[in-house]
Amino acid sequence: MMRKRKIDPLLLIGLIIIAGSLFLAIFGNSLAPYDPQEPVGDFSMPPSADHWFGTDGSGLDVFSRVLAAPRVDVAIAVTAAIVSAVLGTGVGLYAGYFTGRFSEIVMRVSDILQSFPVFILAMVLVTLTGRNVVNLIFVLAFLYTPIFVRLTRSEVVTQRTRTYVEAARATGNSEFQIATRHVLRNSLAPSLVQLSVTVGFGILLTSGLSFVGAGVRPPTPEWGIMIASGAPNIILNEWWTSIFPGIAISITVFGYAAAGNAIERWARK
Amino acid sequence: MTPPEALLSARALTVKYPYGDVQNVVINELDLDLYPGQIVGLLGESGSGKSSLALALMGLARHPGIVSGEVNFRGKNLLKMDDEELRQIRGNSIGLITQKPRQALDPLVNVGKQISRVYRAHSQASKADAQVRAVELLRSVGINDAERRVNAFPHELSGGMAQRALISMALSVEPDLLIADEPTSGLDVTIQAQFLDRMWERARDANIAVLIVTQDLGIVANYCDRIVIMEDGKIIEDRLTADFFADPHTAYGKKLILASGAGTKSSNAEVAIATTPEILRVTDLRKTFEVEGGKRLQAVSKASFQIHKGRSLGLVGESGSGKTTVGRLILRLADPDSGEVWFKGERIDSISPKEFRKYRSKIQAVFQDPFDSLNPRWPIERVIREPLDLHTEMSKAEKAARVKELVSLVGLTDDILQLRPGSLSAGQQQRVSLARALATEPEFLILDEPTSALPPAARADMIRLLKSLQDRLDLCFIFISHDLSTVRELCHDIAVMYLSEIVEMGTSEQVFSAPSHPYTRALLDSVLFHDPSSRRVDRKIKAELEGEIPSPVDLPAGCYLAARCPMAEQRCRDDHQALIEIGPSRSVRCWKSVEASK
Structure with missing residues (x-):
């Protein structure tokens, strides 16, 4: 008896948002009606037909900046997530498959890293290494790697005891071949789910760092910077400068988290 | 009624x-x-x-x-x-x-x-x-x-x-x-x-x-x-x-009756003792595992036997008897504490795992759990091809041909090659495992309860397949099982294990027709024949055991069976029993049985 395969609406929404964010990360700059880094009109203009989301305190077009920001936010988060996933999966595979002193050390280092509040640690590291995009990517990747190490390791530890591993050994694979050809492939599912969720976290962290002034520098179009620059003026009723990038962050983070959850649900079936 | x-x-x-x-x-x-x-x-x-x-x-x-x-x-x-x-x-x-x-x-x-x-x-x-x-x-x-x-x-x-x-x-x-x-x-x-x-x-x-x-x-x-x-x-x-x-x-x-093979208590009737060259020799194999509290669990002790070309040894025993561990020790999936394993005159228990890999193409295995033995993400074709990739220099076309040959050898059809293990039945999965094991034409196989996880009909098919392959390929294998009737059908020789020790050894015919050790007798007695005219409840039970199997962590000083054995005397509880030869290629670990046979 086949159950009707319905597409999970959560997955659909998530994928649409992810696709949109990636599209903007590549083409956002060219789609923007104005140059996002040059003043284009009066300061602090409310939304109008010319400036859909209004202009900010420096006369920059908010709509253009919202469209251009994914080039920074999404690019940083996606790159950092992929780097940490690759690194974490590799280390997790090794630590899980070859238990021993290395495995212990890796796990204790992960414990230490994960026991710090992510945001504070990120601020410290970015301040130490210097505020630019490449450093931000490395800091984020460094912070998210332990998550992937842990996920992969725990999956590897259970997969390792399955009979197919024993059979692979009896067939004549070396331990390295068993780990990479057999165990790795069967241990990837949790990391794939986590990848999507991590991109969401990464966007939050990137914009959060910029908001407190520890991320990329203004006037780079970036959602956190935009919220920060508009924040003092909200009490003057200039809501548009902060609200629109805020909505953009929410939608994007929701999209990545939703996709992650939907994939997890699908994988568990 | x-x-x-x-x-x-x-x-x-x-x-x-x-x-x-x-x-x-x-x-x-x-x-x-x-x-x-x-x-x-x-x-x-x-x-x-x-x-x-x-x-x-x-x-x-x-x-x-x-x-x-x-x-x-x-x-x-x-x-x-x-x-x-x-x-x-x-x-x-x-x-x-x-x-x-x-x-x-x-x-x-x-x-x-x-x-x-x-x-x-x-x-x-x-x-x-x-x-x-x-x-x-x-x-x-x-x-x-x-x-x-x-x-x-x-x-x-x-x-x-x-x-x-x-x-x-x-x-x-x-x-x-x-x-x-x-x-x-x-x-x-x-x-x-x-x-x-x-x-x-x-x-x-x-x-x-x-x-x-x-x-x-x-x-x-x-x-x-x-x-x-x-x-x-x-x-x-x-x-x-x-x-x-x-x-x-x-x-x-x-189908059920046919699968049970009721009435056909066939066996390998060759009483003859092996004359072909020796393939595998195991001497004094011992393996213990550490358990909680620093104690050691004795899994295998003093296991010695040899297998000759074209013959098969049935390793029989209940759970915890150590039969699976013996197989794992030979396959180097675990290292013995002491003892030796010789394969065609070369000692293989003390070489490095890397050196041992050379022997993998010669010594292959099939495991108990049909689904778990196969990588769930690999298509069947890749599963069967793997040993060829690892051990041979064949071209792609040669490998493809060999895979097809293997698939038909184990009675499957080509259309399963692109499927994943999850979409096959347990019987088919086990055949795939067997095809993989046979791919490199090994000289020796370890079959670790390959039939016990299968439903009755598939089990009968599997036994029939093994039997025909045995004849056609002149296979030499150890068949590990708790199912005596299967062992009788497939194996020339039998070693009965109880609590880490071999308690009786001999040709199938010898052991089945005249079991000597009290444990072997009880084991044979508990076989439920698929025949209502020879019911166990009607038989006069000669060698019923009592109580439970002792823990392998705290083994008694004397004979391990003494507490359950109807024949036990004080001497059995005091002295540990040695495996004593009572005839050509036949030995038993029980002094009373030895005396009775004199």
């Missing part, structure tokens, strides 16, 4: 489960009568509705199941009763024994208390009386040392003992009907036999109607008066056991 009135009769019983928009009919318009004093065996493939029927008969088929029809117990319809009435009936008149006994017991309460609770819930007995009754009941189902065991918690009991605690609970209220859902699955054969004997006796003595749900035709042939076969929620055959075995009416019934 047709008693006048049925104790329980189901009429047009139907159970459906809603599944999405459709209804899954599990039991379809089924009629069944159970009579007092009659033991009925309920058979059918998994998914045929056996267990659902067992539950429905007790009024336990519940939401979201939709139940219709009637289940009359002593003339009253169980399905119309309210919960309180049903509870009364269930406790007082119907007992249930489920699979997985340990899960059915409350882990926080000792068994004595659990039994007396059931007893007190349905009678007016005082606490003290109930406790006394619990001890009596435990003793009546064959638990020795019952006074001490009533205070045991479920985790302190072995599977067999937990199962017996459960049956004593079910019997405590002297039910009129006992429903047992695969009560012995997961038990060792000697324990299974002990348990079923007790149940059979109790049912006879107290005139209880019993319904045993099982997959094992041996249980039906030996203990059941009547057989009921289900298919797709319907009864397709319902007859007296002897009639059924003489002439099954349905196709499924015929």
